[in-house]
Amino acid sequence: MHKKLIVIGGGPAGLAAAVSAVENGLSPEDICILERDSEPGGILNQCIHAGFGLHRFGEELTGPEYAGRYIEMAKAAGLTITVNAMVLSLTDDKKVTYVSPETGYVTCSADAVILAMGCRERTRGALNIPGSRPAGIFTAGTAQRYVNMEGYMPGKRVVILGSGDIGLIMARRMTLEGAKVLCVCELMPYSGGLARNIVQCLEDFDIPLYLSHTVTAIGGKDRVESVTVAQVDENRRPIPGTEVTYDCDTLLLSVGLIPENELTRGAGVAIDRMTNGAFVNQNRETEIDGIYACGNVLHVHDLVDFVSEEAAIAGRAAAEKILGKTAPAVHSVSVRTGFGVRYTIPERIDIPAEPAEEVRLFFRVTDIYKKVRLTITDGNGNVLVKKAKSAVAPGEMESLSLSVESLKALADAKCETITVALEEM
Amino acid sequence: METRELTCVVCPAGCKITVTLEDGKVTDVKGQTCPRGKTYAQNEVTHPVRTLTTTVLLENAAAGTKTLPVKTNKPLSKELLFAAMDELAGFAVKAPVTVGTVLLKDFMEPGVDLVACKTVH
Ligand SMILES: Cc1cc2nc3c(=O)[nH]c(=O)nc-3n(C[C@H](O)[C@H](O)[C@H](O)COP(=O)(O)OP(=O)(O)OC[C@H]3O[C@@H](n4cnc5c(N)ncnc54)[C@H](O)[C@@H]3O)c2cc1C
Ligand code: SF4
Numbered sequence: 001m002h003k004k005l006i007v008i009g010g011g012p013a014g015l016a017a018a019v020s021a022v023e024n025g026l027s028p029e030d031i032c033i034l035e036r037d038s039e040p041g042g043i044l045n046q047c048i049h050a051g052f053g054l055h056r057f058g059e060e061l062t063g064p065e066y067a068g069r070y071i072e073m074a075k076a077a078g079l080t081i082t083v084n085a086m087v088l089s090l091t092d093d094k095k096v097t098y099v100s101p102e103t104g105y106v107t108c109s110a111d112a113v114i115l116a117m118g119c120r121e122r123t124r125g126a127l128n129i130p131g132s133r134p135a136g137i138f139t140a141g142t143a144q145r146y147v148n149m150e151g152y153m154p155g156k157r158v159v160i161l162g163s164g165d166i167g168l169i170m171a172r173r174m175t176l177e178g179a180k181v182l183c184v185c186e187l188m189p190y191s192g193g194l195a196r197n198i199v200q201c202l203e204d205f206d207i208p209l210y211l212s213h214t215v216t217a218i219g220g221k222d223r224v225e226s227v228t229v230a231q232v233d234e235n236r237r238p239i240p241g242t243e244v245t246y247d248c249d250t251l252l253l254s255v256g257l258i259p260e261n262e263l264t265r266g267a268g269v270a271i272d273r274m275t276n277g278a279f280v281n282q283n284r285e286t287e288i289d290g291i292y293a294c295g296n297v298l299h300v301h302d303l304v305d306f307v308s309e310e311a312a313i314a315g316r317a318a319a320e321k322i323l324g325k326t327a328p329a330v331h332s333v334s335v336r337t338g339f340g341v342r343y344t345i346p347e348r349i350d351i352p353a354e355p356a357e358e359v360r361l362f363f364r365v366t367d368i369y370k371k372v373r374l375t376i377t378d379g380n381g382n383v384l385v386k387k388a389k390s391a392v393a394p395g396e397m398e399s400l401s402l403s404v405e406s407l408k409a410l411a412d413a414k415c416e417t418i419t420v421a422l423e424e425m
Numbered sequence: 426m427e428t429r430e431l432t433c434v435v436c437p438a439g440c441k442i443t444v445t446l447e448d449g450k451v452t453d454v455k456g457q458t459c460p461r462g463k464t465y466a467q468n469e470v471t472h473p474v475r476t477l478t479t480t481v482l483l484e485n486a487a488a489g490t491k492t493l494p495v496k497t498n499k500p501l502s503k504e505l506l507f508a509a510m511d512e513l514a515g516f517a518v519k520a521p522v523t524v525g526t527v528l529l530k531d532f533m534e535p536g537v538d539l540v541a542c543k544t545v546h
Contacts (some may be wrong), residue, residue, distance in 0.1 A: 062478055064524075068524050148480055148492060151491045176507070303437065
């Protein structure tokens with residue numbers, strides 16, 4: 001079997017990429033979307049709270065409503081979504097192998113592949129909390145699926161480790177459903193979650209948030225019976241004597257997400273150690289020609305609106321490549337991270353002879369800084385772009401745009417690297 | 426005169442808003458980036474409201490889905506959130522249902538409806 005375009009993953013990224021490919025001239029019959037779950041929509045199906053779509057649709061939607069909009073758009077574009085289809089492997093020459101109850105084991109080749117597999121949660125194993133391994137320890141996302149989709153509660157008295165948005169949202173959700181959330185503790189001196197979630201998920205319900213705290217012990221043999229929390233010093237080591245033990249039956253972990261890149265690695269696509277996703281150019285094309293990546297599989301996003309936007313870029317680029325409309329690059333520039341910047345997307349800019357549009361660089365900072373200037377400098381230290389900000393935080397994506405003129409100048413000067421950095425003012 | 430510092434929860438921007446009150450009446454609101462922030466701040470110091478999102482039981486769904494995500498179409502008085510959850514404890518909806526369908530009219534408060542957030546066949 002052969003398709004012009006295969007999209008792996010039917011979450012918001014995969015759907016937006018496929019819709020964009022159709023908008024840019026590809027016929028929907030030439031596109032195959034493979035989704036392992038029984039319905040499209042990805043993780044949004046379990047995110048029943050509101051807060052999605054303000055940028056994209058100008059109104060505040062719940063996760064299922066946002067997903068529903070894209071499922072409708074995909075249908076309207078004439079696309080079919082193959083559900084219950086689990087992709088097992090991808091090769092560097094773009095052969096995709098999947099299994100599904102209807103079709104069995106299928107290998108399909110493609111002119112282009114878009115990776116949109118999303119991310120998964122870090123688990124306790126990656127964290128090494130001492131103690132035995134009783135039942136009652138869940139990632140916050142697993143608990144979210146149990147409560148919101150399967151319809152049952154994982155526990156009654158809960159401690160949450162990690163103050164990312166999923167942990168905060170679950171603190172409120174479990175409370176509304178009748179559980180007692182004893183506290184949320186966060187290793188860092190600041191919360192990774194949005195300020196609004198601290199107010200409406202914790203303060204509204206008088207749930208304490210302990211910053212610079214971690215879990216040091218889990219009691220109980222068959223089921224969690226207690227969780228011990230201690231304060232940490234500036235090196236994030238527990239301070240003896242500060243331990244407090246809570247009687248509880250459940251520990252939720254909300255300690256971060258990791259892009260799901262097994263297929264990507266299997267195809268030999270180079271992975272950026274900082275994003276845990278593929279290295280990409282501004283079209284979200286990986287280092288293998290015709291393989292693109294977008295959404296949480298590329299880097300962890302906080303807003304699904306930006307996932308849709310990024311996926312549209314990948315979808316358009318894949319359609320243009322398939323239809324032979326891509327202008328070849330005459331020069332490549334690699335994007336480096338300077339002071340205060342953890343990673344950038346893209347990591348590489350491929351400049352055609354006549355660049356037609358600006359390139360927007362997305363990045364995350366390493367820490368909370370007040371009063372800063374964000375800059376892009378070329379290899380000779382000339383500042384190409386600068387922007388002042390009153391505050392930046394690792395939880396929020398920043399961006400700077402390189403104009404068409406700057407791109408031309410970089411190509412003309414054969415400049416090989418540019419650097420994105422932050423200066424304190 | 427009294428001032429209160431609030432974090433607007435209406436959108437992810439989370440603006441810091443300062444409200445000035447005199448004899449329990451709002452005289453000034455500062456720090457919001459948009460008009461919705463002002464409404465939020467006025468409500469928050471007089472009569473706090475929140476949109477409720479939750480799930481209800483779903484029967485008869487083709488794919489065996491057991492729950493239906495729902496929300497209030499307008500924010501509800503904050504103190505009614507737990508009562509609303511109790512009210513919905515035994516409430517079940519039969520598939521098929523379409524996103525946006527009003528499931529309970531004037532739910533808990535006049536003018537606030539409970540609506541479906543998902544289309545299920
Ligand atoms: C538990 C959790 C809660 C979140 N809560 C929020 C939130 O409250 N607000 C917010 O803005 N963002 C939230 N996020 C981030 C959210 O995931 C993104 O905003 C967005 O959903 C990412 O879209 P995506 O399409 O990249 O990934 P996903 O939505 O994860 O979709 C990926 C899809 O790919 C499919 N897939 C994966 N591997 C394969 C394979 N091998 N074969 C076939 N199909 C495959 C999956 O089944 C899934 O449907 C949350 C993330 C997680 C993990
Ligand atoms: S004031 Fe407006 S922009 Fe600021 S958080 Fe509230 S709704 Fe959002």
